[in-house]
Amino acid sequence: DTAVSQTPKYLVTQMGNDKSIKCEQNLGHDTMYWYKQDSKKFLKIMFSYNNKELIINETVPNRFSPKSPDKAHLNLHINSLELGDSAVYFCASSRNSQSSGNTIYFGEGSWLTVV
Amino acid sequence: DQQVKQNSPSLSVQEGRISILNCDYTNSMFDYFLWYKKYPAEGPTFLISISSIKDKNEDGRFTVFLNKSAKHLSLHIVPSQPGDSAVYFCAASDQGAQKLVFGQGTRLTINP
Numbered sequence: 644d645t646a647v648s649q650t651p652k653y654l655v656t657q658m659g660n661d662k663s664i665k666c667e668q669n670l671g672h673d674t675m676y677w678y679k680q681d682s683k684k685f686l687k688i689m690f691s692y693n694n695k696e697l698i699i700n701e702t703v704p705n706r707f708s709p710k711s712p713d714k715a716h717l718n719l720h721i722n723s724l725e726l727g728d729s730a731v732y733f734c735a736s737s738r739n740s741q742s743s744g745n746t747i748y749f750g751e752g753s754w755l756t757v758v
Numbered sequence: 759d760q761q762v763k764q765n766s767p768s769l770s771v772q773e774g775r776i777s778i779l780n781c782d783y784t785n786s787m788f789d790y791f792l793w794y795k796k797y798p799a800e801g802p803t804f805l806i807s808i809s810s811i812k813d814k815n816e817d818g819r820f821t822v823f824l825n826k827s828a829k830h831l832s833l834h835i836v837p838s839q840p841g842d843s844a845v846y847f848c849a850a851s852d853q854g855a856q857k858l859v860f861g862q863g864t865r866l867t868i869n870p
Contacts, residue, residue, distance in 0.1 A: 647801070676857075683862065684845075684862055684863055685760075685860065685862050686802070686860040686863075687860070688857045688858070688859075691856065691857060698856060699856065699857055701857075733801055733802070735801075745790075745851070746804050746807065747792075747804070747858055748804065749794075749802045749803070750801050751799070751800050751801045752800070752801050
């Protein structure tokens with residue numbers, strides 16, 4: 644059983660389209676994240692949610708809208724896709740966000756290519 | 759402003775020898791450090807961590823050393839095995855920020 648699972652794994656879409664990436668964790672964690680790995684391979688946080696509440700929004704464009712229907716799910720919706728959105732998006736979770744010392748567990752990634 | 763830096767993009771080591779991966783950070787508020795391992799087409803997998811109150815943490819073949827005065831940590835793998843070939847990311851966090859900041863990764867190749 645995959646602890647953090649995200650779908651789809653690969654997505655190729657045209658500029659201007661709207662797409663969603665879904666994420667689910669079965670670890671019972673309170674906190675979920677979206678990270679982006681760009682072409683330079685840096686892994687950078689985009690959002691984090693704790694018990695369905697947004698706690699970090701790392702100056703991500705408004706075209707990106709995370710939605711957390713419950714604490715086990717954090718979906719990422721992207722409007723009006725641009726070429727620069729091409730990247731690998733990783734969902735992750737941790738027990739809570741209240742202290743450092745939390746280990747973050749990652750999903751396998753979603754490879755988004757905008758053409 | 760890259761707060762966590764891995765200055766070696768790649769490292770090649772012979773099987774059975776020691777692999778040493780390095781990481782530097784600039785934010786003195788970081789109090790927890792982690793190493794992740796990533797295979798192609800997979801997500802990063804947690805490997806080992808260390809709190810800032812310690813200077814060494816060991817788990818089997820993996821040891822992480824922390825030098826707070828130099829703002830430097832390193833991961834030692836000994837003996838290195840072919841299955842250790844992967845990209846290794848250093849990450850750091852501080853309680854206030856509630857997030858992990860990652861380095862850009864070092865690709866380790868273990869040669870038979």
